[in-house]
Amino acid sequence: MSMTQELLKARTSLENNLRELLGIPVFLIEMDAFALPCGCGGVTINTRGLQLDDLEIFEEHILKYLTDTVTSLEIEPSFLFARLIPGTAEVASINARILCSSCYMDFGRGSGKQPRPDIYIMRFDRRE
Amino acid sequence: MKLYVPHVGHFEGLEELLNGSDNIYAVYMAGSPDYIGTGRTNLSAPKLDEIAEQTEYAHSKGVKMEVVLNSSCMGGQQLTPEGYRAIDWYFDKLNTIGIDSITVADPYIVEMLAKDYDMDVVVSVLSFVDTPQKAEFYEQLGATTIVVDPAVNRHFDKLEAIRDTVSCKLKLLVNEACLYQCPFRYAHFNFFSHANGPGPKPNVLDDYYYYKCLSLRIKDPQQIIKSPWIRPEDLKEYKHITDTFKIGGRTHFVNWILNNVEAYANERYDGNLMDLLDSIKDLKDTFYIPNSELDGAIEQWKKCDKVCHKCGYCKRLAEKAIYTYSGSGDDIRKIPLGPVGDRK
Ligand SMILES: [Zn+2]
Numbered sequence: 442m443s444m445t446q447e448l449l450k451a452r453t454s455l456e457n458n459l460r461e462l463l464g465i466p467v468f469l470i471e472m473d474a475f476a477l478p479c480g481c482g483g484v485t486i487n488t489r490g491l492q493l494d495d496l497e498i499f500e501e502h503i504l505k506y507l508t509d510t511v512t513s514l515e516i517e518p519s520f521l522f523a524r525l526i527p528g529t530a531e532v533a534s535i536n537a538r539i540l541c542s543s544c545y546m547d548f549g550r551g552s553g554k555q556p557r558p559d560i561y562i563m564r565f566d567r568r569e
Numbered sequence: 570m571k572l573y574v575p576h577v578g579h580f581e582g583l584e585e586l587l588n589g590s591d592n593i594y595a596v597y598m599a600g601s602p603d604y605i606g607t608g609r610t611n612l613s614a615p616k617l618d619e620i621a622e623q624t625e626y627a628h629s630k631g632v633k634m635e636v637v638l639n640s641s642c643m644g645g646q647q648l649t650p651e652g653y654r655a656i657d658w659y660f661d662k663l664n665t666i667g668i669d670s671i672t673v674a675d676p677y678i679v680e681m682l683a684k685d686y687d688m689d690v691v692v693s694v695l696s697f698v699d700t701p702q703k704a705e706f707y708e709q710l711g712a713t714t715i716v717v718d719p720a721v722n723r724h725f726d727k728l729e730a731i732r733d734t735v736s737c738k739l740k741l742l743v744n745e746a747c748l749y750q751c752p753f754r755y756a757h758f759n760f761f762s763h764a765n766g767p768g769p770k771p772n773v774l775d776d777y778y779y780y781k782c783l784s785l786r787i788k789d790p791q792q793i794i795k796s797p798w799i800r801p802e803d804l805k806e807y808k809h810i811t812d813t814f815k816i817g818g819r820t821h822f823v824n825w826i827l828n829n830v831e832a833y834a835n836e837r838y839d840g841n842l843m844d845l846l847d848s849i850k851d852l853k854d855t856f857y858i859p860n861s862e863l864d865g866a867i868e869q870w871k872k873c874d875k876v877c878h879k880c881g882y883c884k885r886l887a888e889k890a891i892y893t894y895s896g897s898g899d900d901i902r903k904i905p906l907g908p909v910g911d912r913k
């Protein structure tokens with residue numbers, strides 16, 4: 442399967458899983474693979490209709506679906522987070538990122554789930 | 570030295586920040602955009618109870634709390650009876666919480682704050698105070714502190730004239746890194762003020778001013794050198810103007826903020842100057858500028874009359890001190906910029 446076909450398939454199946462889980466028509470309006478100059482790479486999934494509450498209540502399930510999705514794309518599921526629209530409970534995107542060493546320090550320095558008010562961490566594997 | 574340090578606006582962030590450094594005199598953060606917005610991007614919109622909790626915590630650590638409400642444009646709402654009442658109500662709450670100072674940009678709000686509340690009134694960089702005359706007007710309106718427009722950070726004659734003219738406190742913003750004499754500045758801050766204010770908010774997808782600002786620098790990297798940032802090593806040159814400095818960057822990670830705090834507190838930074846600059850952080854993986862290469866440049870800037878096409882100093886410095894990155898992650902090389910004259 443080509444990379445675009447894999448992305449298309451992964452987007453659809455994650456959206457279906459979230460809709461079934463939450464009982465609302467959540468939209469995953471765009472799923473993008475990215476590569477940054479610092480060395481980070483991964484996927485960003487822009488969402489509509491998903492709220493911070495949903496993540497907090499169904500975190501275990503959402504984390505599992507997201508992990509399955511990114512694993513299917515051969516992305517190591519060691520850093521998964523949501524980006525919130527500042528000052529609101531709206532989830533703008535959910536993200537899987539393979540961190541470069543410098544960004545690892547940025548995200549890893551804090552201890553809580555929200556190193557910045559616009560970021561909600563679902564999974565962050567600390568390195569040795 | 571008194572360092573004013575950005576705070577992203579949630580309790581965990583404040584804890585991390587204040588536990589991370591003893592060199593913080595005050596923190597500043599945005600308030601709720603429902604009353605007065607701010608002229609910058611924000612990552613949070615703390616509610617009154619959150620502001621109260623964070624203020625109490627900052628005070629318990631001996632750190633002052635400043636709330637930034639520096640919309641450069643409110644579309645006239647502040648002058649309507651409803652607008653006035655809403656702002657007045659919000660100021661009253663912040664006053665009760667015990668906020669130490671409020672940063673504002675609108676002259677009307679400067680006067681309103683000075684008249685009725687105990688909080689120190691800080692005139693924002695977005696009031697563009699760049700002359701002794703403007704400073705005098707704001708002092709007369711009731712300003713306790715003026716944050717001088719960074720556009721004159723390298724005009725020592727203007728800074729000294731402002732210092733001589735007013736008796737209120739002065740603060741200098743050290744790392745904003747806007748383009749020198751930027752044509753976008755007013756329009757950009759007005760746009761942010763509406764996007765981060767009470768509304769109606771414009772439904773804008775891409776920020777023209779920001780993209781333009783970045784592409785101008787990529788085409789002509791000497792613009793990065795001309796930006797009126799102040800190097801940590803050069804703070805000593807400003808001590809006769811003020812002992813109070815503000816670090817910009819409330820959309821960055823605590824890590825990034827603390828790196829800046831340590832650099833400016835120690836008046837020394839060994840690394841890429843781009844690490845310290847706020848508004849062009851997106852170019853930090855594009856350009857490498859060893860900070861030590863800039864030693865002594867301040868001597869030129871102190872006497873320079875800013876007629877760049879005659880002087881050419883910043884252009885030559887850019888050619889010598891700026892490198893571009895090639896590759897990514899661990900597989901990365903630094904390539905000297907070389908002559909920049911023909912790139913426009
Ligand atoms: Zn990275």
Ligand SMILES: [Zn+2]
Nearest residue numbers: 642643644759
């Ligand atoms: Zn306007």
